[in-house]
Amino acid sequence: MKLAIGDKYESTIQKSDLVSRDLSWIKFNERVLDQSKKVGRSIFEKLKFLAITASNLDEFFMIRVGSLYNYLDYEKERVDYSGLREDPFKEKLMKDCQRYHFDQHEHFTKVILPELHQEGISLYNVSKLYENEQEIVKQYFLKAIYPMLTPMVYDGYRTFPILMNKLLVFGVVTTSPGERKDMRKMSFVQIPANIPRFFEIERENSLLLIPIEEVIRENVISLFRNVEIESISLFRITRNGDFTLEESEDMDANFLEEVKRKLMERKTGRVVRIEIEEGYSKWMLNSLLERWNLKSDSVYMVSRSSMIDFTGLWQIVGNKRFRDRLPQIPEPVKPLSYPEEGKADIFEILKEKDILLHHPYNNIDSILDLIENAADDPDVMAIKMTIYRLAKDSRITKTLLKAAENGKHVSVLFEVKARFDEENNIREAKKLQKAGCFVIYGISNLKTHTKLLLIVKKDDTEITRFVHLGSGNYNEDTARLYTDIGLLTTNETLANDVSEFFNVITGHSAPSTYRNLITAPRDMRNQLIDFIEQEAENARKGLPAGIFIKVNSLEDSEIIYALYRASQSGVTIKLIVRGICCLRPRRVGLSENIEVLSLVGDFLEHSRIYHFHNNGNTRTYSGSADMMVRSFDKRLESLFKIEAPLLEKQLMNIISFNLKDNVNSYVMKEDGTYIAKHPIGDELEFNVHKEFFNVDVEEVLKVKLVE
Numbered sequence: 001m002k003l004a005i006g007d008k009y010e011s012t013i014q015k016s017d018l019v020s021r022d023l024s025w026i027k028f029n030e031r032v033l034d035q036s037k038k039v040g041r042s043i044f045e046k047l048k049f050l051a052i053t054a055s056n057l058d059e060f061f062m063i064r065v066g067s068l069y070n071y072l073d074y075e076k077e078r079v080d081y082s083g084l085r086e087d088p089f090k091e092k093l094m095k096d097c098q099r100y101h102f103d104q105h106e107h108f109t110k111v112i113l114p115e116l117h118q119e120g121i122s123l124y125n126v127s128k129l130y131e132n133e134q135e136i137v138k139q140y141f142l143k144a145i146y147p148m149l150t151p152m153v154y155d156g157y158r159t160f161p162i163l164m165n166k167l168l169v170f171g172v173v174t175t176s177p178g179e180r181k182d183m184r185k186m187s188f189v190q191i192p193a194n195i196p197r198f199f200e201i202e203r204e205n206s207l208l209l210i211p212i213e214e215v216i217r218e219n220v221i222s223l224f225r226n227v228e229i230e231s232i233s234l235f236r237i238t239r240n241g242d243f244t245l246e247e248s249e250d251m252d253a254n255f256l257e258e259v260k261r262k263l264m265e266r267k268t269g270r271v272v273r274i275e276i277e278e279g280y281s282k283w284m285l286n287s288l289l290e291r292w293n294l295k296s297d298s299v300y301m302v303s304r305s306s307m308i309d310f311t312g313l314w315q316i317v318g319n320k321r322f323r324d325r326l327p328q329i330p331e332p333v334k335p336l337s338y339p340e341e342g343k344a345d346i347f348e349i350l351k352e353k354d355i356l357l358h359h360p361y362n363n364i365d366s367i368l369d370l371i372e373n374a375a376d377d378p379d380v381m382a383i384k385m386t387i388y389r390l391a392k393d394s395r396i397t398k399t400l401l402k403a404a405e406n407g408k409h410v411s412v413l414f415e416v417k418a419r420f421d422e423e424n425n426i427r428e429a430k431k432l433q434k435a436g437c438f439v440i441y442g443i444s445n446l447k448t449h450t451k452l453l454l455i456v457k458k459d460d461t462e463i464t465r466f467v468h469l470g471s472g473n474y475n476e477d478t479a480r481l482y483t484d485i486g487l488l489t490t491n492e493t494l495a496n497d498v499s500e501f502f503n504v505i506t507g508h509s510a511p512s513t514y515r516n517l518i519t520a521p522r523d524m525r526n527q528l529i530d531f532i533e534q535e536a537e538n539a540r541k542g543l544p545a546g547i548f549i550k551v552n553s554l555e556d557s558e559i560i561y562a563l564y565r566a567s568q569s570g571v572t573i574k575l576i577v578r579g580i581c582c583l584r585p586r587r588v589g590l591s592e593n594i595e596v597l598s599l600v601g602d603f604l605e606h607s608r609i610y611h612f613h614n615n616g617n618t619r620t621y622s623g624s625a626d627m628m629v630r631s632f633d634k635r636l637e638s639l640f641k642i643e644a645p646l647l648e649k650q651l652m653n654i655i656s657f658n659l660k661d662n663v664n665s666y667v668m669k670e671d672g673t674y675i676a677k678h679p680i681g682d683e684l685e686f687n688v689h690k691e692f693f694n695v696d697v698e699e700v701l702k703v704k705l706v707e
Contacts, residue, residue: 007092007095009082009084009088009091009092012082012083012084013082013083013084013092014671015083016081016082016083017561017564017584017587017590018081018082018557018560018582018583018584019081019082019581019582019583019584019672020080020081020082020084020089020582020672021064021080021081021555021580021582022060022064022068022080022093023082023092023093023096023672024579024580024581024582024672025060025064025579025580026060026093026096026097026100027672027673027674028578028579028580028598028600029053029056029057029060029100030100030103030674031598031600031666031674032049032052032053032056032600033049033050033053033100033103033104033107034600034676035049035600035601036048036049036050036053036107036112037107037111042325042326042327043112043115043116043118043119043325044316044317044322044325044326045326045327046111046112046115047112047116047313047316047317048313048314048317048326050104050107050108050112050310050313051310051311051312051313051314051317053104053310054104054309054310054311054313055311057097057100057101057104058166058238058311059241059420061097061238061272061273062165062238062239062240062241062242062272063241063242063419064242065093065097065240065272065273066239066240066241066242066269066270066272067242068086068089068090068093069240069270069272070240070242071086072086072087072090073270073293081557081582090297091297094297094298095297097300098297098300101300104310105302105303105306108306108307108310109303109305109306113305116316120205120206120207121206121207121209121316122206122207122208122209123198123209123210123211123307124201124208124209124210124214125210125214126210126214126215126218127218129201129208129210133201133203133208136201137199137201137210137215137218138218138219140199140215141215141216141218141219142219144195145195145212145215145216146219146222148192148195149189149191149192149216149223150189150190151172151187151188151189151223151224152187152188152189152190153185153186153187154185154186154187154188155185155186160291161188162267162268163188163190163237164190164193164267165237165238165239165241165266165267165269166236166237166238166309167190167191167192167193167236168190168191168212168213168234168235168236168308168309169188169189169190169191169234169235169236169237170188170189170191170213170216170217170220170232170233170234171186171187171188171231171232171233171234171235171280171281171284171288172186172187172188172189172220172223172224172229172231172232172233173185173186173187173229173230173231173232173233173281173283173284174187174224174227174228174229174230175227175228175230176226176227176228177226177227177228184230184283186284186287187224189216189220189223191212191213191216195212196212196315197211197212197309197312197313197315198210198211198212198312198315198316199212199215209316211307211312213234213308217232217234220232230281231280231281231284233276233277233279233280233281233284233285234276234277234308235274235275235276235277235280235288235308236274236275236276236308236309237271237273237274237275237292238271238272238273238275239266239267239268239269239270239271239272240266240269240270240271240272241266241269241419241420270292270293271292271294272294272298273298273300274288274289274292274294274298274299274300275300275302275308275309276299276300276301276302276308277301277302277303277304277308278301278302278303278304279304285299327602329360329480330693332359332360332361332362332363333361333362333693333695334362335355335356335357335358335362335366336356336646336650336695336696336697336700337353337354337355337356337644337646337647337650338355346366346369346370346373347373347377347457347464347466350466350488350489350490351464351490353644354487354488354489354490354491354644354647355487355488355489356485356486356487356488356642356644356647356650356651357470357484357485357486357487357488358483358484358485358607358650358654358692359472359479359482359483359484359485359486360479360480360481360482360483360603361483361692361693361695364476364479364480366486366488367453367468367470367474367486367488368395368396368399368476370453370455370466370468370488371383371385371396371399371400371403371453371455372395372399372402374403374408374455374457374466375399375400375402375403375406375408376402376406377457378406379457379458379459380403380408380455380456380457380458381408381409381456381457381458381463382408382409382410382411382454382455382456383400383403383408383409383410383411383453383454383455383456384410384411384412384452384453384454384455384502385400385411385412385413385452385453385454385474386412386413386415386448386450386451386452386453386505387412387413387414387415387425387428387473387474388415388421388448388449388451388473388474389421389425389473389475389478390421390424390425390428390473390474390475391475391476391477391478392424392477394428394474394475394476395476396474397428397431397432400412400432400437401431401432401435401437404432404435404436404437405435409438410432410436410437410438411437411438411440411502411506412429412432412437412438412439412440413439413440413442413448413505413506414426414428414429414432414439414440414441414442415442415447415448415449416429416441416442417442417447426441429441440505440506443505443636445634446521446634446635446636447630447634447635447636448505448635448636449624449625449631449635449636449637450501450519450623450624450625450635450636450637450638451468451469451470451471451472451473451474451623451624452467452468452469452498452501452502452638453467453468453469453474454466454467454495454498454499454502455467464490465490465492465495465498465499466488466489466490467487467488467489467490467491467494467495467498468486468487468488468489469486469487469489469494469498469622469623469638469640470484470485470486470487470623470624471484471485471486471606471607471608471622471623471624472484472485472486472606472607478604481603481604482603482604482605482606483603483604483605483606483607484606484607485607485608485609485622485651485654487622487640487642487647491516491643493515493516494515494516494517494640494641496515497514497515497516497517497640498517500514501514501517501519501638504519505636516640516641516643517638517639517640517641518621518623518638518639518640518641519636519637519638519639520625520631520632520633520635520636520637520638521632521633521634521635521636521637524625524631524632524637524639525556525558525559525632525633528559528562528610528627529558529559529562531610531612531614531619532547532559532562532563532565532566532612533562533565533566534612534614535547535566535569535571535612535613535614536565536566536569536571537569538571538613538614538615539566539569539570539571540569540570543615544613544615544616545566545569545570545571545572545613545615546571546572546573546574546612546613547563547566547571547572547573547574547611547612547613548573548574548609548611548652548655549573549574549575549576549609549610549611549627550575550576550577550605550607550608550609550654550655550658551575551576551577551578551608551626551627552577552578552579552580552605552606552608552626553577553578553579553580553581553626553627553628554575554577554580554581554582554583554626554627554628555580555581555582555626555627555628555629556627556628556629556631556632557582559627560582560583563575563583563591563594564583564590564591564594566593567590567591567592567593567594568589568590568593570593571593572593573593573594573595574594574595574597574655574659575594575595575596575597576596576597576598576599576605576655576658576659577596577597577598577668578598578599578600578604578605578606579598580628581596581598581668583596584670584671584672585668585669585670586669586670587670591670595667596667596668597658597659597661597665597666597667597668597677598665598666598668598674599658599661599664599665599666599688600664600666601663601664601687601688601689602664602689603689607622607654608622608623608624608625608626608639609621609622609651609654609655610622610639611651611652611655618648618705619641620641620642620648620651620652620705621639621640621641621642622639622640622642622651623637623638623639623640624637624638624639625637625638625639646700646701648705649700649701649703649705650700652703652705653695653699653700653703654692656703657686657688657691657692657695658688660686660688661677661686661687661688662677662678662679662680662683662685662686663677663685663686663687663688663689664687664688664689665677
């Protein structure tokens with residue numbers, strides 16, 4: 001059955017010069033879902049991408065839809081880039097989300113389940129099992145599940161229970177024998193998060209997966225003795241997880257406590273979505289909608305042939321017997337600027353030349369080894385760094401603890417407001433603080449998103465500062481899956497800039513200027529606009545001009561309109577924007593010279609590169625910042641200039657490869673939709689996520705910075 005969803009607001013949306021941030025995000029998640037549909041991918045890859053779309057959508061509802069309800073609930077005005085006010089925009093957004101939800105589940109039932117079956121893996125109901133298998137499942141329920149379940153009744157004598165965010169819940173409607181129907185009660189049974197999503201049974205050459213909800217459904221009567229069960233409805237809620245810290249005079253003193261309080265509020269935030277299985281109790285659902293002040297467009301129906309919460313598919317992907325069925329990431333290659341094998345001392349290497357790292361094609365161990373060497377080196381005096389997200393069992397924390405034990409001055413800014421990593425960051429920061437490290441728990445009204453590392457080393461004759469600046473987190477886990485840029489250098493100009501920036505972050509300092517660093521919230525937006533306007537001026541004078549930018553997201557309207565003006569002046573602009581893009585390319589009279597590509601594939605494109613032709617005197621930057629309002633106004637960010645000719649060519653080679661890609665690329669159209677690129681005619685496939693493992697110096701040296 002196809003959904004009949006109209007688009008009565010489409011004409012209003014298309015008249016706008018800007019694309020809605022939230023509607024653009026849905027298009028991005030469609031591109032992720034497209035990875036699960038690609039012919040040639042194994043079933044386990046398809047499961048992985050489907051699970052990613054589900055966790056993406058959860059976060060979207062928690063943060064973006066949650067933010068929208070912050071306007072709706074408190075009657076605050078908001079006009080979206082689409083030109084729509086709060087209520088009509090919510091109507092349009094929910095329709096697009098419903099359409100996307102339908103597409104997800106249709107793909108699961110029509111493609112994923114049959115392909116799983118071909119692999120000898122089947123989702124089973126308990127009733128279809130052999131008798132001995134049913135007994136195994138029953139014993140599992142009685143011993144492992146039953147003791148963990150807590151039915152919570154709601155009636156005139158008991159308050160409504162707190163239902164947890166993103167957990168599967170059974171809503172059970174019951175009456176006592178002989179009672180009237182209007183005396184029925186609602187009870188809720190939440191399935192604990194630490195129970196595996198599927199109970200596995202091996203049968204000959206096949207694997208049977210029994211969803212945990214089916215195990216409980218089969219035995220739920222044991223929780224409701226001597227009452228009549230009218231209906232059993234499986235559902236899941238998503239709560240608003242968008243919060244901002246309230247600023248006050250004593251905010252600094254109570255900063256950590258305020259963060260902890262907000263984390264508790266997230267667990268009980270307003271409900272923004274209900275996913276519910278077909279065959280539900282209408283009485284129960286209507287009661288929930290009334291209690292949570294939701295309309296029917298916030299209800300997402302799931303058929304019994306599908307399943308609620310595709311994030312549970314990670315259990316199949318992570319099953320050890322299937323791991324060899326997933327593509328293996330090739331061994332990382334050495335950076336192009338790495339010296340000969342015999343020279344192993346990283347400190348001596350960096351005194352001679354800068355090193356550009358392109359992860360995951362270059363191993364993050366280069367950075368981790370540098371910090372570990374610094375922790376052990378008796379000549380190292382200090383280590384300073386910013387941390388946004390860490391791996392769960394991080395080498396970074398262990399190394400910094402060791403450095404403190406060895407008497408180094410260790411100064412760390414932990415951003416405890418990094419969304420969904422708040423608790424882990426607070427925990428890790430406290431470990432370091434107890435060991436004697438100087439720890440700063442972020443800045444109350446800003447997020448510290450910049451990635452900086454400074455090591456101060458005293459030799460016999462000099463003091464050298466070793467600097468790392470990057471686009472990605474100091475996280476060993478994500479570094480294997482995210483594409484990022486990192487620069488290792490002893491360049492004195494950058495070292496001075498970074499030292500000054502640390503003083504800004506940790507103290508009360510306002511340097512008049514940086515030489516090779518652009519920072520936010522101070523002047524990043526204005527400086528980038530100046531660069532864009534210089535290209536426009538050059539084009540108007542008939543001089544060579546061009547802009548190449550690669551970012552995760554483009555949303556800031558001031559930047560977008562500066563790019564529009566440059567396009568109208570004749571500047572060729574090529575943008576590679578993985579996710580949200582609020583700029584409309586190729587609109588007649590507005591942006592005819594702007595091309596937008598999005599790359600979505602095996603690795604998450606996370607690197608940022610900014611390149612401006614500047615009449616041959618090129619400006620090339622990388623760093624942590626996207627072109628978003630939050631990056632320019634609400635975060636401590638930095639972009640660092642690349643001056644070494646070979647390293648600048650490496651960045652331009654990355655841009656060149658991205659533009660050549662015809663496997664992971666999507667071309668954005670003027671109306672905000674995307675078309676996948678494919679090889680044309682006899683053209684060979686060019687997959688950047690493979691080609692970067694084969695880059696050599698000769699290829700990079702051929703790159704022309706100026707055409």
